[in-house]
Amino acid sequence: MKLIKSMINPNAKLNPKIFTPEIEQKPTRDGFGDGMILAGKEDSNVVGLCADLADSTRVGWFQKQFPDRYIEVGIAEQNMMGLATGLAMAGKVPFLSTYAVFCPGRNWDQMRVGVCYAKANVKMSGAHAGVSVGPDGGTHQGLEDIAITRCLPNLVVLAPADYLETRKATYAAAKYVGPVYLRFAREKTPVFTSEETPFEIGKAITLRDGKDAVIIGCGPLLYNALEAAEELAKEGIEVMVVNNHTIKPMDNAAIIEAAKLCGAVVTVEDHQIMGGMGSAVAELLSQNYPVPMEFIGMRDKFGESGTPEELIEVFGMGKNSIKEAIKKVINRKISK
Secondary structure (H helix, E strand, O other), X not given: OOOOOOOEOHHHOOOOOOOOOOOOEEEHHHHHHHHHHHHHHHOOOEEEEEOOOHHHHOHHHHHHHOHHHEEEOOOOHHHHHHHHHHHHHOOOEEEEEXXXXXXXXXXXXXXXXXXXXXXXXXXXXXXXXXXXXXXHOHHHOEOOHHHHHOOOOXXXXXXXXXXXXXXXXXXXXXXXXXXXXXXXXXXEEEOOXXXXXXXXXXXXXXXXXXXXXXXXXXXXXXXXXXXXXXHHHOOOOOEEEEEOOEEEOOOHHHHHHHHHHHOOEEEEEEEEOOOOHHHHHHHHHHHHOOOOEEEEEEOOOOOOXXXXXXXXXXXXXXHHHHHHHHHHHHHHHHOO
């Protein structure tokens, strides 16, 4: 089966069913669970820790496979970070898991001093990130985690886009020597990449070619971005879409090149606009190649209870909002 739209980058090797009703839907958190098992089978030093959320974060899958390499810490996220640091110093590869509001939200001090300052080989996951938590509401919707992790020295920050990319990112994190923070969501989302889609820490991927503007995004909202780009193509607007899954260290060369080719940028993320992935892109371009920019994300608000689909629309992160931002930034480019 061939991809429906010719502007999809063939080198990205996306799912042939990408814009069809048959596209599979799986939670990104499942990718974390399966990725941990893959890493655990290959390396006996990989261990799992959790703060009483093993089923939700999917680290429980690792526990079933390797019960002697799993530690249930209980609701003590700060202690969990300290324990993981000690395990790393002893040669283990610890993965700790809880919700993003608790890691890095609750144990940031231990992340900063115990892990990042010491360059400890700890892998930290923030599950249920963004408004994907839905009915759990604003207290459990991690919308600040990128901002408070990307500012820490020595820390890699990953925000994969779908189930398969989360599995690959988890496996890559296990191979990487040094601190890694990995964020992922709760609900099922389209699996629009494939087994053959490349993934490398620090390497952005162009998913769709275009010249009028570029969407630079991360996480499951990238699928909304691709749909928006396909619909705009019917209006004669060709939009490049870049998967910026590694927020730190960001693929600076790829981001700058995309800005030069298109002359206008829209960033898309299920996170606070302030301090998020879009801010990282803006910081880079302001120093190297300033262009008009628009930002899709949470605008200085807490989330609310509702379905993920409702919340994405209510807070201006849906497909139509992305299309409006693209048109706005193109007009700014033209009038510049």
